[in-house]
Amino acid sequence: MNDDTTQGKRGEDKGAAEDGAAVFLERDALQTLLALLQSGGYRLVGPQVRDGAIVYETLGGAEQLPRGWHDEQAPGRYRLHYDPASPRLFAWANGPQALKPLVFAPRELLWEAHRDETGNLRFQDCLPSGERIAVIGVRACDLAALALQDAHFLEGPFPDAAYHRRRTGLFLVAVDCSHPAETCFCAATGDGPRVEAGKGAAWDLRLQELEAGFLVEAGSRAGAAYLARLPARAATEAERAAALAQAQAAVARQTRRLPAPGPSAGAPCHDAAGLAGALTARHDHPHWHDVAQRCLACGNCTAVCPTCFCAGDEEVPDLAGTASRHYRQWDSCFTAAHSYIHGIVIRAETRHRYRQWLTHKLDTWHAQYGRSGCVGCGRCITWCPAGIDLTAEAEALVP
Amino acid sequence: MIDIDDSLPETPSRRHPVRSPWLAEIVERREEARDIFTLRLRLCREAARSRYRFQPGQFNMLYLFGVGEVPISIVSDPEDEALLDHTIRVVGRVTRGLAQLRAGDRLGIRGPFGRGWPVQAAEGRDVMVITGGLGCAPSVSVIDYIARRRERFGHLTIMQGVKHHHDLLWRERYEAWGRQPGTTVLLAADQGGPVWPWHVGPVTGLFDQAPVSPGRTVAMLCGPEGMMQAVVRELRARGVADRDIWLSMERNMHCAVGLCGHCQFGPHFVCRNGPVFPLAEIADLFGVRGI
Numbered sequence: 001m002n003d004d005t006t007q008g009k010r011g012e013d014k015g016a017a018e019d020g021a022a023v024f025l026e027r028d029a030l031q032t033l034l035a036l037l038q039s040g041g042y043r044l045v046g047p048q049v050r051d052g053a054i055v056y057e058t059l060g061g062a063e064q065l066p067r068g069w070h071d072e073q074a075p076g077r078y079r080l081h082y083d084p085a086s087p088r089l090f091a092w093a094n095g096p097q098a099l100k101p102l103v104f105a106p107r108e109l110l111w112e113a114h115r116d117e118t119g120n121l122r123f124q125d126c127l128p129s130g131e132r133i134a135v136i137g138v139r140a141c142d143l144a145a146l147a148l149q150d151a152h153f154l155e156g157p158f159p160d161a162a163y164h165r166r167r168t169g170l171f172l173v174a175v176d177c178s179h180p181a182e183t184c185f186c187a188a189t190g191d192g193p194r195v196e197a198g199k200g201a202a203w204d205l206r207l208q209e210l211e212a213g214f215l216v217e218a219g220s221r222a223g224a225a226y227l228a229r230l231p232a233r234a235a236t237e238a239e240r241a242a243a244l245a246q247a248q249a250a251v252a253r254q255t256r257r258l259p260a261p262g263p264s265a266g267a268p269c270h271d272a273a274g275l276a277g278a279l280t281a282r283h284d285h286p287h288w289h290d291v292a293q294r295c296l297a298c299g300n301c302t303a304v305c306p307t308c309f310c311a312g313d314e315e316v317p318d319l320a321g322t323a324s325r326h327y328r329q330w331d332s333c334f335t336a337a338h339s340y341i342h343g344i345v346i347r348a349e350t351r352h353r354y355r356q357w358l359t360h361k362l363d364t365w366h367a368q369y370g371r372s373g374c375v376g377c378g379r380c381i382t383w384c385p386a387g388i389d390l391t392a393e394a395e396a397l398v399p
Numbered sequence: 400m401i402d403i404d405d406s407l408p409e410t411p412s413r414r415h416p417v418r419s420p421w422l423a424e425i426v427e428r429r430e431e432a433r434d435i436f437t438l439r440l441r442l443c444r445e446a447a448r449s450r451y452r453f454q455p456g457q458f459n460m461l462y463l464f465g466v467g468e469v470p471i472s473i474v475s476d477p478e479d480e481a482l483l484d485h486t487i488r489v490v491g492r493v494t495r496g497l498a499q500l501r502a503g504d505r506l507g508i509r510g511p512f513g514r515g516w517p518v519q520a521a522e523g524r525d526v527m528v529i530t531g532g533l534g535c536a537p538s539v540s541v542i543d544y545i546a547r548r549r550e551r552f553g554h555l556t557i558m559q560g561v562k563h564h565h566d567l568l569w570r571e572r573y574e575a576w577g578r579q580p581g582t583t584v585l586l587a588a589d590q591g592g593p594v595w596p597w598h599v600g601p602v603t604g605l606f607d608q609a610p611v612s613p614g615r616t617v618a619m620l621c622g623p624e625g626m627m628q629a630v631v632r633e634l635r636a637r638g639v640a641d642r643d644i645w646l647s648m649e650r651n652m653h654c655a656v657g658l659c660g661h662c663q664f665g666p667h668f669v670c671r672n673g674p675v676f677p678l679a680e681i682a683d684l685f686g687v688r689g690i
């Protein structure tokens with residue numbers, strides 16, 4: 001079997017399956033897929049319960065998946081509940097992180113400088129190993145966010161080599177969201193809850209979880225090759241109908257949305273101009289003061305957001321003075337250092353920083369990347385200690 | 400290291416040292432004033448020299464071993480490809496360390512980055528270079544560029560404002576530029592003194608002596624944002640269009656290649672879309688506090 005397709009041009013053949021091509025796989029057969037991926041050379045990364053949250057970490061096997069776990073999310077609040085009677089593995093909405101750390105590392109070595117006795121310098125680029133990772137249970141919002149990170153890190157004039165290497169090693173097993181959280185609004189942004197071909201980053205396999213198992217379809221040649229080796233059977237009409245009803249219920253459960261002013265009102269804001277220009281035009285709106293009274297400028301929102309891309313460089317010399325390492329790590333526009341230029345902090349007040357974050361995400365992102373920078377995952381709402389909800393702030397600014 | 404990951408798509412970055420810097424040697428160090436010095440650099444490797452091309456107004460990231468990188472404009476002439484001059488003011492960690500270096504010492508360069516001054520578009524037109532503050536390096540590159548190609552441009556007006564008369568750098572250079580045909584040099588100091596023969600007051604006070612012809616004049620501004628705002632008001636009042644007013648912007652920078660997000664200015668990445676912008680592109684942002 002040739003599963004080298006993910007090594008080729010990113011996603012050239014992914015996400016191409018036609019809807020309705022799904023087959024049925026018993027829940028226990030998921031382990032067969034995981035074992036095949038492992039023997040195909042992939043490290044598995046998948047959701048697990050750790051310290052009261054569902055996080056994506058190295059996965060030994062299907063038994064570590066969060067079977068029976070459900071989440072409850074609200075502004076500033078995240079709780080897990082265990083239901084021993086539930087056979088489901090993916091009956092929860094996204095936790096604080098998923099794909100972003102796998103492609104845009106929280107901290108990484110970019111290069112090293114070496115100095116010899118004569119004072120001469122030598123530079124050495126440092127790149128990640130090019131490890132192949134299969135991610136199990138990727139949600140539609142994170143596929144959309146991955147497409148945005150691809151646009152930022154790969155499609156500009158200076159593509160990032162480390163991101164490129166990590167990205168080409170990914171095999172994506174996506175899953176439709178059946179249990180959106182109260183904070184989710186991906187239906188309104190047009191990014192979820194269903195995983196669809198041609199929307200967001202391309203995927204290799206797509207799962208729809210039902211009570212007894214999964215509907216599975218392939219979105220790439222590599223995905224199809226794995227699917228062909230699984231003990232799947234044709235899906236029944238009833239199974240298809242159940243999946244469709246579940247998808248519709250997942251949409252209906254979502255209540256939040258971003259304002260979409262102007263002629264495009266009502267359209268998913270990612271197809272329309274959304275808030276492009278609208279927040280910049282309201283830079284002196286009194287509401288920025290209002291939100292700044294509540295915002296702690298902690299930067300949690302930027303840390304959990306799957307599209308935030310800010311990073312800071314840090315130089316770490318060794319004690320001997322012969323080598324120095326140049327790192328890059330996640331940064332946040334909520335810090336004073338982010339906008340520092342000798343003696344001046346440009347965004348001196350919290351209202352400037354919240355304004356920068358929200359305006360960049362919902363307004364100027366359009367000019368940079370052709371759509372909003374928000375995929376409706378709701379993470380910044382859940383993980384804000386002050387419970388600030390960007391959809392409500394946007395609504396207050398652009399009623 | 401010069402070699403770039405060959406699996407990456409062909410882009411302008413293939414000419415650049417995007418990750419680790421290129422090695423450069425200090426050919427000469429010149430003291431300009433207290434805490435201001437010029438480093439003349441030469442790329443050490445032939446392969447780097449042959450790839451390196453820049454425009455006035457572009458900048459390099461200079462890397463000091465063990466301390467870090469800072470954005471610094473290139474002030475030498477683009478036709479002197481082999482030698483790259485950088486005039487640096489000591490303000491903090493990296494610049495203080497760079498000030499300790501001597502001829503023969505080595506450092507790293509990444510660059511050139513960004514959009515420079517519109518020197519091609521300005522050919523055949525009158526140019527006003529208006530600067531404020533201490534030794535505004537980016538403006539020197541464009542003045543020198545025009546001075547050496549005098550016949551290609553119309554009238555050149557140089558307006559420089561400083562706080563104290565003793566802040567004026569390169570007095571002889573201003574005097575020499577002023578002796579060139581078709582060139583007017585106007586200087587202003589908020590606080591003059593016995594040896595200050597020029598205007599006392601803000602740089603905007605010089606406009607009464609400066610001929611401006613809307614449609615023909617291209618203005619190039621560099622300095623603190625407050626000063627540039629005042630100058631923009633004068634230029635607009637005299638009928639100069641926003642597309643003919645160019646400003647060199649400054650923001651915090653780490654990567655210089657449009658990835659780290661530090662230099663964002665509205666939808667723009669100053670490192671990549673700037674640092675030089677026509678006012679028409681940034682009119683809704685320019686002068687707004689905290690953007």
Ligand SMILES: Cc1cc2nc3c(=O)[nH]c(=O)nc-3n(C[C@H](O)[C@H](O)[C@H](O)COP(=O)(O)OP(=O)(O)OC[C@H]3O[C@@H](n4cnc5c(N)ncnc54)[C@H](O)[C@@H]3O)c2cc1C
Pocket residue numbers: 340341342343458467468469470471472473485486487488489490491492493494495536537648649650651652653674
């Ligand atoms: C496009 C551009 C061109 C420039 N050209 C020149 C020049 O020709 N000559 C010159 O003397 N200075 C120039 N500067 C300013 C120069 O980059 C800063 O003075 C320098 O970064 C200060 O670093 P430091 O470590 O000495 O100071 P610190 O105050 O210790 O700064 C700490 C860090 O903050 C950041 N930082 C601080 N000030 C600035 C700043 N003004 N711009 C960007 N990042 C900053 C840097 O990451 C720096 O390492 C330019 C800045 C920009 C953006």
Ligand code: SF4
Pocket residue numbers: 301304305306307361373374375376377378379380381390
């Ligand atoms: S802004 Fe908030 S809801 Fe939107 S993508 Fe980022 S974390 Fe998710």
Ligand code: SF4
Pocket residue numbers: 294295296297298299300301302334380383384385386387388
């Ligand atoms: S909005 Fe909330 S999460 Fe974001 S910086 Fe402010 S307090 Fe922190």
Ligand code: FES
Pocket residue numbers: 651652653654655656657658659660661662663668669670671
């Ligand atoms: S300096 Fe990093 S994006 Fe401009």
